[in-house]
Amino acid sequence: MPEIELGDRTRVVAIIGQGYVGLPLAMAAVDAGWSVIGIEKSVSRVEQLNSGSSPVEDISDSRLTAAITSKKYFATNNPAEVSAASVVAICVPTPLNDSREPDLELLESATREVAPFLTDESLLISESTSYPGTLREVIIPLVNNLKSQDVKKLYFASAPERVNPGDPIWDQKNTPRLVGGIDEESQARALAFYNSICDSVVPTATPEIAEAAKILENTFRLVNIAMINEFTQLCSAQGINVHEVINAAATKPYGFMPFRPGVGIGGHCIPVDPLYLTWWARKGGQVASLVERSDEIANQMPVYVAERALALTKGSTGVPKVLIMGVAYKPGVGDVRETPASALRVALIARGAEVAWVDPLVPLWEGTTPVTEAWDCDVAVVATNQAGMDVKSILDRGIPVLDCTNNYSGLTGVELL
Numbered sequence: 487m488p489e490i491e492l493g494d495r496t497r498v499v500a501i502i503g504q505g506y507v508g509l510p511l512a513m514a515a516v517d518a519g520w521s522v523i524g525i526e527k528s529v530s531r532v533e534q535l536n537s538g539s540s541p542v543e544d545i546s547d548s549r550l551t552a553a554i555t556s557k558k559y560f561a562t563n564n565p566a567e568v569s570a571a572s573v574v575a576i577c578v579p580t581p582l583n584d585s586r587e588p589d590l591e592l593l594e595s596a597t598r599e600v601a602p603f604l605t606d607e608s609l610l611i612s613e614s615t616s617y618p619g620t621l622r623e624v625i626i627p628l629v630n631n632l633k634s635q636d637v638k639k640l641y642f643a644s645a646p647e648r649v650n651p652g653d654p655i656w657d658q659k660n661t662p663r664l665v666g667g668i669d670e671e672s673q674a675r676a677l678a679f680y681n682s683i684c685d686s687v688v689p690t691a692t693p694e695i696a697e698a699a700k701i702l703e704n705t706f707r708l709v710n711i712a713m714i715n716e717f718t719q720l721c722s723a724q725g726i727n728v729h730e731v732i733n734a735a736a737t738k739p740y741g742f743m744p745f746r747p748g749v750g751i752g753g754h755c756i757p758v759d760p761l762y763l764t765w766w767a768r769k770g771g772q773v774a775s776l777v778e779r780s781d782e783i784a785n786q787m788p789v790y791v792a793e794r795a796l797a798l799t800k801g802s803t804g805v806p807k808v809l810i811m812g813v814a815y816k817p818g819v820g821d822v823r824e825t826p827a828s829a830l831r832v833a834l835i836a837r838g839a840e841v842a843w844v845d846p847l848v849p850l851w852e853g854t855t856p857v858t859e860a861w862d863c864d865v866a867v868v869a870t871n872q873a874g875m876d877v878k879s880i881l882d883r884g885i886p887v888l889d890c891t892n893n894y895s896g897l898t899g900v901e902l903l
């Protein structure tokens with residue numbers, strides 16, 4: 487295991503979970519002069535990290551290796567290492583369970599694992615996305631039950647991460663950071679930590695406001711994406727090009743924000759976080775009906791896309807063969823979590839199609855490996871516009887393409903949503 491120069495405990499941060507959120511935070515903290523202990527449950531990921539190989543696209547191997555060789559970073563699966571840190575940030579997944587309700591098991595177990603090793607006067611931050619009240623009602627009681635008796639005072643804050651994987655412009659440093667401490671001293675310490683890393687830090691009066699703001703941001707996206715996908719279906723049925731409509735509307739200098747149609751919603755945030763809101767609403771005896779309906783429309787969109795694609799195979803005989811191009815949930819990443827391409831594939835297979843896929847950033851998906859663009863298909867669906875995909879070679883063979891990304895409009899053989 488690489489060594490780390492721990493030095494002054496007040497400049498050591500432990501980050502629990504070294505994924506899309508935790509590793510970029512770790513590197514940003516190293517850049518800001520912190521020594522960073524990356525606590526990661528997956529043993530293979532710990533080995534990978536310590537060998538200088540980054541598991542996330544936004545962090546290059548050279549940046550990770552530089553952090554390791556400067557003795558400012560190492561990864562470990564030992565939660566006891568948090569005892570060397572004055573700041574501990576939890577960045578573990580907050581998914582849905584099989585009933586599509588919040589599953590805080592990973593967040594709770596990460597909290598349980600580190601709680602006994604927190605030292606007096608440490609600051610514990612949750613960056614994981616969750617419903618308002620998670621810090622106060624879930625994390626703090628767990629810590630208070632499990633902390634060492636020597637610990638007299640701990641500080642707590644919620645600072646939900648806003649990272650946008652694959653974004654070349656917005657990162658940990660230049661994205662304003664919401665920070666809500668549980669009390670005044672917690673707030674002061676959390677602000678000091680994020681001020682050392684981020685260009686702009688925005689204090690909120692309570693952790694619940696920070697938690698709710700994060701959920702609002704992603705629910706805003708879900709509702710707007712669902713709305714434009716519904717609107718697209720209306721326009722398409724009437725022979726109107728929705729992209730031209732959006733472009734026209736977007737000339738209004740105020741009060742309109744363009745959202746584009748697509749196969750659906752994907753990734754760890756947009757399909758998941760709004761359901762933390764709907765669950766939280768129902769827990770409080772209310773119904774977030776617009777959000778629930780948006781979720782339904784979002785989940786129906788891949789079925790609509792499947793039917794549109796199969797309509798393009800009419801006339802060919804035998805089992806329709808459909809090539810899905812781009813299966814990651816967005817361009818520039820190999821992340822297939824919650825990708826709408828999965829529901830598209832299921833809908834196509836349910837309608838009797840044979841399905842294959844290409845994606846230069848995804849080596850394995852749903853137990854299958856990619857084919858090439860040379861695969862003999864009746865129609866191709868551009869689901870995510872990954873660089874390196876050869877759509878043109880398919881069109882050159884006279885095969886129709888349903889472009890859900892509006893990147894190939896105007897080419898002969900291309901149909902848009």
Ligand SMILES: NC(=O)c1ccc[n+]([C@@H]2O[C@H](COP(=O)([O-])OP(=O)(O)OC[C@H]3O[C@@H](n4cnc5c(N)ncnc54)[C@H](O)[C@@H]3O)[C@@H](O)[C@H]2O)c1
Pocket residue numbers: 502503504505506507508525526527528531577578579580592595596597599613614615616646647648649650651754755
């Ligand atoms: N990915 C995004 O775009 C994004 C953006 C903003 C916020 N978030 C939120 O950030 C949180 C983390 O998401 P992510 O995308 O980084 O997840 P991730 O799956 O990429 O990484 C999480 C890491 O935590 C590790 N882990 C799980 N339990 C652990 C434990 N007990 N101890 C140590 N390590 C543990 C996992 O092995 C994994 O490597 C989630 O709440 C998510 O909603 C994600």
